[in-house]
Amino acid sequence: MSAQLYFLVIGAIAVAVPVLVLWRERQRGLNENLLEGAEETSPPFGGDPVTSELSARIFDPEDSEFVAGETSRQTARSFRRQRAVLALDWLGEVRKEVNLLMRAHRRAARDNPDLTPADELKLGFEFLLFQVTTGTLYLVIWLVGPLHAARLVGYSLELAGQLRKLSEDILPAGTRVAVELLDIEPQAKN
Amino acid sequence: MQGELKHEDVEAARRDLEYRTLAKIGGDFARLIYLASMRDYNTGEYHHEGLARQFSESLARKALASCHQEVFRRLVLCSVRELVEELEIYARLNESTFRVWEKLQPYTVTVPLQCSPLTARFFALNVRVALAILQSRQRRAHPDPRSASPRQ
Numbered sequence: 001m002s003a004q005l006y007f008l009v010i011g012a013i014a015v016a017v018p019v020l021v022l023w024r025e026r027q028r029g030l031n032e033n034l035l036e037g038a039e040e041t042s043p044p045f046g047g048d049p050v051t052s053e054l055s056a057r058i059f060d061p062e063d064s065e066f067v068a069g070e071t072s073r074q075t076a077r078s079f080r081r082q083r084a085v086l087a088l089d090w091l092g093e094v095r096k097e098v099n100l101l102m103r104a105h106r107r108a109a110r111d112n113p114d115l116t117p118a119d120e121l122k123l124g125f126e127f128l129l130f131q132v133t134t135g136t137l138y139l140v141i142w143l144v145g146p147l148h149a150a151r152l153v154g155y156s157l158e159l160a161g162q163l164r165k166l167s168e169d170i171l172p173a174g175t176r177v178a179v180e181l182l183d184i185e186p187q188a189k190n
Numbered sequence: 191m192q193g194e195l196k197h198e199d200v201e202a203a204r205r206d207l208e209y210r211t212l213a214k215i216g217g218d219f220a221r222l223i224y225l226a227s228m229r230d231y232n233t234g235e236y237h238h239e240g241l242a243r244q245f246s247e248s249l250a251r252k253a254l255a256s257c258h259q260e261v262f263r264r265l266v267l268c269s270v271r272e273l274v275e276e277l278e279i280y281a282r283l284n285e286s287t288f289r290v291w292e293k294l295q296p297y298t299v300t301v302p303l304q305c306s307p308l309t310a311r312f313f314a315l316n317v318r319v320a321l322a323i324l325q326s327r328q329r330r331a332h333p334d335p336r337s338a339s340p341r342q
Contacts, residue, residue, distance in 0.1 A: 063270040
């Protein structure tokens with residue numbers, strides 16, 4: 001396989017995975033809404049504040065290193081695999097919260113005459129960046145595990161925080177619907 | 191009193207619980223087990239006779255729920271190394287714990303009601319691996335001469 005073809009395949013995968021993840025979550029979100037009704041008003045991570053703090057631990061290499069030093073290779077491998085599954089689920093939760101926030105923003109924005117296209121474009125761009133970053137993060141975790149993704153996690157959480165702030169700044173207080181959905185502090189920056 | 195609970199009253203009940211009861215229990219894991227056992231499996235509501243008598247039923251419930259969440263939060267956010275230490279403290283008090291825990295996995299019912307499924311799974315994984323580490327240490331310290339089975 002030539003080098004060009006190799007890069008083309010890698011590039012195609014890098015683009016396809018975030019799109020696929022986005023599409024899957026959108027489908028899942030639609031199905032959940034159909035089954036459970038509108039859940040836009042639910043608090044972040046189902047009301048559990050600890051879940052938003054979990055990222056620091058899920059992506060911290062300390063636990064895996066400790067487990068590898070204390071148990072058999074098989075147990076350590078199983079632990080790493082299960083941590084990767086948890087990391088992917090955690091990421092799915094963060095994306096779900098941001099998607100809910102954007103949906104709520106869109107609904108509130110429809111009836112708001114004070115919105116400026118520039119602000120909306122900025123928000124849209126940040127949202128796109130967030131989707132690409134978390135899609136890449138999904139791919140990285142899936143391929144090499146959560147331990148190598150810590151820096152990208154910090155960046156994704158920063159973007160999620162920016163999205164929340166932007167959404168709050170753009171919409172006047174009276175028309176805010178559920179911007180309090182996200183209360184995420186970037187923690188995993190190691 | 192039933193409708194609105196004052197924050198200061200809940201705090202007072204909480205402090206009382208921490209000072210009189212929880213401080214005397216060795217280690218966070220034992221505290222977690224104790225607090226979870228104060229909860230009715232069917233209703234999810236906490237009950238503590240003495241605390242309810244001193245404050246009120248609803249204040250006692252609130253204080254117990256709050257302490258339960260706090261202890262659980264500490265344990266779920268600590269490292270596996272720290273969790274192993276906590277379990278070691280707990281095992282010193284309860285000798286046959288691990289053999290039974292491996293089968294029954296009672297730690298899965300110690301999570302507070304507000305805990306998300308993701309957090310609960312994270313906690314269960316950490317406890318399982320911490321137990322595996324402790325058993326592995328025990329085997330190394332006291333090898334069984336009859337069985338030459340390899341580490342799992």
